[in-house]
Amino acid sequence: MAEWTAKTIELWTEENQYTFTARTTESGVFVGRLVVRPVEGSNAYRIGFWIHPTLWNKGYATELARCALSFAFGELKAETVAVAHAVWNKASARVIEKLGFESCREIAQGFMKRGQWVPELEYKMTRAEWRRDET
Ligand SMILES: CC(C)(COP(=O)(O)OP(=O)(O)OC[C@H]1O[C@@H](n2cnc3c(N)ncnc32)[C@H](O)[C@@H]1OP(=O)(O)O)[C@@H](O)C(=O)NCCC(=O)NCCS
Numbered sequence: 001m002a003e004w005t006a007k008t009i010e011l012w013t014e015e016n017q018y019t020f021t022a023r024t025t026e027s028g029v030f031v032g033r034l035v036v037r038p039v040e041g042s043n044a045y046r047i048g049f050w051i052h053p054t055l056w057n058k059g060y061a062t063e064l065a066r067c068a069l070s071f072a073f074g075e076l077k078a079e080t081v082a083v084a085h086a087v088w089n090k091a092s093a094r095v096i097e098k099l100g101f102e103s104c105r106e107i108a109q110g111f112m113k114r115g116q117w118v119p120e121l122e123y124k125m126t127r128a129e130w131r132r133d134e135t
Pocket of ligand 1: 047048049050051052055056057058059060061062063083084085089090091092094095
């Protein structure tokens with residue numbers, strides 16, 4: 001855990017990945033994690049979110065991902081934010097839809113799981129699209 005924390009702080013300091021831990025305001029219970037990562041050679045970022053399985057379907061991912069968009073567009077001045085999910089991940093697809101992501105493409109070799117490529121759907125939102133949804 002100490003090693004993970006040290007690596008997380010190092011990545012943040014180098015501006016290579018921003019990791020947030022979410023807790024409930026009332027009791028401080030661990031809810032999940034959020035990452036915002038720069039896409040090399042561009043003014044774009046990619047976000048990812050994970051919610052503890054005992055807390056699924058309570059709106060936490062949607063709330064967290066909205067914070068990720070505010071951080072990327074507001075603080076980091078991103079021009080584009082991307083997010084992706086495994087094609088079978090319907091809950092994640094719904095969260096992304098609720099956030100207002102529209103354009104989408106399939107990536108056949110999304111990520112490796114147990115030696116097999118998992119296809120992903122990747123979505124992008126521009127700063128202008130985010131502003132339109134914010135107002
Ligand atoms: C995907 C994940 C982040 C969703 O978190 P969550 O806190 O449950 O999400 P929310 O409660 O904000 O929204 C979930 C939505 O998906 C819907 N949903 C859940 N399971 C679904 C399914 N099998 N099919 C269709 N919709 C589904 C819910 O009804 C809800 O939509 P609604 O608000 O319109 O009712 C969570 O399941 C998770 O951490 N999974 C593992 C990691 C992961 O897949 N991360 C995403 C990659 S970036």
